[in-house]
Amino acid sequence: MEYTIKTKKAQEFVDITDVVRGAVFESGVKNGTVIVFVPHTTAGITINENADPNVVRDILWALNKAFPEKNGYLHAEGNSHAHIKASLMGSSCNIIIKNGKLKLGIWQGIYLCEFDGPRNRKVYVKITGD
Numbered sequence: 001m002e003y004t005i006k007t008k009k010a011q012e013f014v015d016i017t018d019v020v021r022g023a024v025f026e027s028g029v030k031n032g033t034v035i036v037f038v039p040h041t042t043a044g045i046t047i048n049e050n051a052d053p054n055v056v057r058d059i060l061w062a063l064n065k066a067f068p069e070k071n072g073y074l075h076a077e078g079n080s081h082a083h084i085k086a087s088l089m090g091s092s093c094n095i096i097i098k099n100g101k102l103k104l105g106i107w108q109g110i111y112l113c114e115f116d117g118p119r120n121r122k123v124y125v126k127i128t129g130d
Contacts, residue, residue, distance in 0.1 A: 001023050001124070001127075003016075004121070005019075005112050006118070006120050007114040007117035007118045008117070008118050009114065009117055010116070013046075013048075013059070013111040013112070013114070014114065015109045015110070016111065016112050016123060020034060020095070020102065020110050021101075021102060023127060024127060027127040029097055030099060030130055031097060031098055031129050031130055032128050032130060033094055033129060034102070034125060035094050035126040036092060036094075036124075037126070038091050038122070038124075040086070040091075040119075040121055042083055042086050043114055043116070043119075043121050044112075045090060045112060045123075046111050047111070048109065050107065050108065050109025063085050063088070063115075067081045079115075085115045086113065086115055093110065
């Protein structure tokens with residue numbers, strides 16, 4: 001399955017947990033695995049807390065402190081900071097499906113990590129099982 005997520009800011013985390021939940025429900029798979037993948041070099045996928053929005057704000061703050069937008073990078077497009085952050089986050093995650101539900105922790109959510117927006121980002125969801 002392919003989804004388009006429209007980001008609104010230069011850097012943000014977009015909670016896509018409900019998108020993935022919906023894909024699992026539509027698939028009818030009760031027990032298996034879901035892979036969430038983003039095919040972009042300046043965006044990533046991660047799982048982290050989705051109860052307190054300050055957590056993702058703090059993650060972005062720390063990433064920007066470690067890898068500021070302007071830092072003498074050599075990449076001609078000027079978005080090296082976004083490539084580095086995306087590499088650290090990774091381009092995919094795997095989640096177990098049990099009894100038709102994502103086996104996430106109580107505070108966990110799935111995030112598309114935007115580091116070079118705003119843009120329209122593709123997210124691919126592959127579900128296997130049963």
